[in-house]
Amino acid sequence: MAAMKTSYPILVVAGLALMNSLPGQSSGLFPLVQNPEARTEQVLDGTWDRIVDPYLTGYLSYHSEVSEWGFFRDDKAQKPSDLVEYSFADSPKLKVPGDWNTQDEQLFLYEGNVWYRRLFEVDPDSDARYFLYFGAANYEAMVFLNGRKLGQHTGGFTPFNFEVTGLLKEGRNVLVVKVDDTRKPEGVPNLITDWWNYGGITRSVRLLKTPEAFIRDYFVQLDPDHPGQLLVRAEIEGKDSAGGVRLEIPELGLEEELEVDADGRAEASLPVENVTYWTPEQPHLYEVALAAGEDRIGDQIGLRTIEVRGQDILLNGKPVFLRGVCIHEESPMDGGRVTTEDEARTLLGWAKDLNCNFVRLAHYPHNSHMTRLADRMGLLVWSEIPVYWAIQWENPETFENARSQLEEMISRDHNRASIILWSIANETPVNGPRLDFLSRLAGRAREMDPTRLITAALNAQSVEGKTLKIDDPLSAVVDVMGFNSYLGWYTRELADEFADMKWVNPYNKPLIMSEFGAGALQGYHGTKEDRWTEEFQANVYVNNLEMIRGIESLRGTSPWILKDFRSPRRMLPHIQDFWNRKGLVSDRGIRKQAFRVMREFYEEMEAEWEAKPE
Ligand code: GCU
Numbered sequence: 001m002a003a004m005k006t007s008y009p010i011l012v013v014a015g016l017a018l019m020n021s022l023p024g025q026s027s028g029l030f031p032l033v034q035n036p037e038a039r040t041e042q043v044l045d046g047t048w049d050r051i052v053d054p055y056l057t058g059y060l061s062y063h064s065e066v067s068e069w070g071f072f073r074d075d076k077a078q079k080p081s082d083l084v085e086y087s088f089a090d091s092p093k094l095k096v097p098g099d100w101n102t103q104d105e106q107l108f109l110y111e112g113n114v115w116y117r118r119l120f121e122v123d124p125d126s127d128a129r130y131f132l133y134f135g136a137a138n139y140e141a142m143v144f145l146n147g148r149k150l151g152q153h154t155g156g157f158t159p160f161n162f163e164v165t166g167l168l169k170e171g172r173n174v175l176v177v178k179v180d181d182t183r184k185p186e187g188v189p190n191l192i193t194d195w196w197n198y199g200g201i202t203r204s205v206r207l208l209k210t211p212e213a214f215i216r217d218y219f220v221q222l223d224p225d226h227p228g229q230l231l232v233r234a235e236i237e238g239k240d241s242a243g244g245v246r247l248e249i250p251e252l253g254l255e256e257e258l259e260v261d262a263d264g265r266a267e268a269s270l271p272v273e274n275v276t277y278w279t280p281e282q283p284h285l286y287e288v289a290l291a292a293g294e295d296r297i298g299d300q301i302g303l304r305t306i307e308v309r310g311q312d313i314l315l316n317g318k319p320v321f322l323r324g325v326c327i328h329e330e331s332p333m334d335g336g337r338v339t340t341e342d343e344a345r346t347l348l349g350w351a352k353d354l355n356c357n358f359v360r361l362a363h364y365p366h367n368s369h370m371t372r373l374a375d376r377m378g379l380l381v382w383s384e385i386p387v388y389w390a391i392q393w394e395n396p397e398t399f400e401n402a403r404s405q406l407e408e409m410i411s412r413d414h415n416r417a418s419i420i421l422w423s424i425a426n427e428t429p430v431n432g433p434r435l436d437f438l439s440r441l442a443g444r445a446r447e448m449d450p451t452r453l454i455t456a457a458l459n460a461q462s463v464e465g466k467t468l469k470i471d472d473p474l475s476a477v478v479d480v481m482g483f484n485s486y487l488g489w490y491t492r493e494l495a496d497e498f499a500d501m502k503w504v505n506p507y508n509k510p511l512i513m514s515e516f517g518a519g520a521l522q523g524y525h526g527t528k529e530d531r532w533t534e535e536f537q538a539n540v541y542v543n544n545l546e547m548i549r550g551i552e553s554l555r556g557t558s559p560w561i562l563k564d565f566r567s568p569r570r571m572l573p574h575i576q577d578f579w580n581r582k583g584l585v586s587d588r589g590i591r592k593q594a595f596r597v598m599r600e601f602y603e604e605m606e607a608e609w610e611a612k613p614e
Contacts, residue, residue, distance in 0.1 A: 058072075133161040243260070457514040567580040
C-alpha cells in the first residue's frame with residue numbers, strides 16, 4: 001500500500017508545553033504479572049470507542065488545569081438542557097490491539113492524544129484478585145476504571161498492569177484510557193527516530209484473575225554460575241497464605257519445594273541431569289509447573305547456556321555464528337504494528353527462509369508473539385530498549401524511563417530461552433554522560449538477569465586509509481559488541497572500494513555486524529552504479545560480505561533489514577514515499593536480489609561452522 005495521502009491537514013498537537021507539565025513517569029502500577037495469558041479472565045481486545053483529542057479537551061480546562069470534568073467520567077446528558085460536548089457511544093471506533101495511524105487515513109500522520117473506551121461485564125469473585133494488563137500502549141497511557149484514575153505508564157513497547165481488586169463493579173464496567181504518542185525531547189526514544197511513530201493501544205488488553213496468594217513472577221533458566229544446575233526464582237504475592245513454592249518439571253523428574261522468605265521471595269539452584277538443551281535446530285521446551293497455596297501456573301521453557309569466551313559466543317558450550325537479520329515490529333503486508341501471532345510467524349518465517357538462526361528485534365521490545373514464537377521456531381534473539389540516537393543522558397527522569405523499560409522488557413521475557421542478548425542502546429554518541437547512563441543500565445540488566453549477555457549497537461569508528469578501527473569505550477561495558485556500518489551506502493564511494501577494508505577490534509570480545517545494507521525499490525532495475533536499483537543493493541551486500549568475512553572477531557551478522565518499513569524521514573517521491581527501502585523484502589512481501597545474496601552467504605557460513613572441530 002503506497003503511503004496514504006491524508007485528505008486532512010496534518011494535525012499537530014497544540015500546547016506541547018502543556019504535555020510536559022503532566023506527570024511523565026509511570027505511577028499507580030503494580031509489579032508485572034508473569035505469563036498473563038495463563039491468568040486471563042477476559043481478553044478485552046476488539047472494537048473500542050475513541051475520541052481524537054488534539055487539544056486535551058478531555059483532560060484540561062480552558063485555563064490548562066486538570067479538569068474534574070474529563071472524558072474519564074464518560075458523562076451523558078441526563079436531561080435535554082444538559083451540556084455534554086462528547087460521547088464515546090456516538091464516536092468512531094478503533095481496533096485494539098492496533099495503531100491508530102493505519103486504521104483511519106485522518107490519523108495517518110496524527111500525533112497526540114486519543115481517548116479509548118471499553119465497556120465490559122464481570123461478576124467478580126470476592127476471594128480473587130484482579131488486574132488490568134496492557135501488552136503495550138505507545139507512548140504514554142493514563143488509565144481510568146469506572147471514573148477513577150488507576151495510574152499511568154510511560155514507554156511505548158513494554159507491558160504494564162494495575163490491580164483493580166475491589167474496584168470492579170458487578171455487571172457493567174467502564175474502562176477509559178488516554179494514549180498520548182507525542183514525542184518528547186526527554187523521551188525514550190526522543191524526538192527523532194527512523195521509524196513511524198505508531199500511536200495507540202498497540203498490544204492486547206486483558207483482565208487477569210488470580211487467587212488471593214499467587215505466584216506473581218517466576219524465573220527458570222540454567223544457572224550460569226553452577227553448571228548442571230537450574231536457577232529458580234519466584235515471587236509470591238500474599239505469601240502468608242501461600243506457604244512454599246512447588247516446582248515440577250516432569251520430563252526432568254524434578255519436583256522441589258522452595259522456601260519463601262519474609263518478602264515472599266524464593267531462590268534456589270537445583271541439580272538437573274540429562275537436559276535436552278534448547279538450540280535453533282532443536283528448540284526443545286519443557287513443561288514447567290509451579291504451585292503455591294491454591295495457585296497453579298504452567299509455562300513452556302527452554303533450557304540452554306549462553307556465554308562468551310574471548311571472541312567466541314558459546315551456545316551450550318559450543319562456539320556459534322549468529323546468522324541473523326534485523327526486524328522492525330511492522331506488519332508484513334499492511335504496515336502498522338504487528339498485532340497477531342500469524343503476522344509474527346510470517347516475519348520469523350521469512351527469517352528462516354533466509355537461513356537465519358538469529359533475529360535482532362529492533363529497536364524496542366517486540367510483542368510477546370515474536371519472542372514466544374522464536375522459542376518455538378528456533379531463532380536466537382537480540383532484544384532491545386529504544387535508547388536510540390540522542391537521549392537526554394543527564395536527565396534523571398530520562399534514566400528512570402529507560403530503566404523501567406529495561407526492567408519491563410526483562411521481567412516479561414526472562415523465561416524465553418531464545419533471547420540471548422539484552423541490548424541497551426543503538427548508535428548513541430560517544431560522551432561521558434552517555435557512558436555513565438548506559439553503564440548503569442548494563443549493571444541493572446546484569447543484576448536482574450545473570451543468565452544472558454549484554455550488548456549494544458555501536459557505530460563510532462576511526463578510518464585511516466583501508467583500516468577501520470572500532471573506537472567506542474562502551475565496548476568495555478558490554479559482553480558482545482554490535483556494530484552498525486553502512487559502507488557503500490552512506491558514503492560517496494561505491495561498495496566495490498570497500499571489500500578490502502581491514503577492521504581492527506581493540507577488544508577481545510565477540511563482534512556482531514548488527515547493521516549493514518542499502519536501499520532498493522523492489523522491481524527497479526539498472527546497473528550496480530544506479531542508486532535505488534536492486535542491482536545497486538545486491539552489490540553493496542556482495543562487497544560488505546566479502547569485507548566482513550575478514551573480520552577476525554566476527555561472530556554474527558544481522559543486515560538492516562528484513563522488510564521495507566515506514567519512516568517519516570524517508571521522503572524521496574516515487575522511491576521512498578515515507579518508506580525506508582533497505583528491506584531484503586519489499587513492503588508487499590516480494591524478495592529483492594539481495595535476499596538471495598544474503599541467503600547464500602548464510603548457507604556457506606552454516607556449512608563452515610558445522611565443519612569446525614568441536
Ligand atoms: C541506522 C539505524 C536504523 C536506521 C538505519 C537507516 O543504523 O540504527 O534505525 O533505520 O540506520 O539509516 O536506514
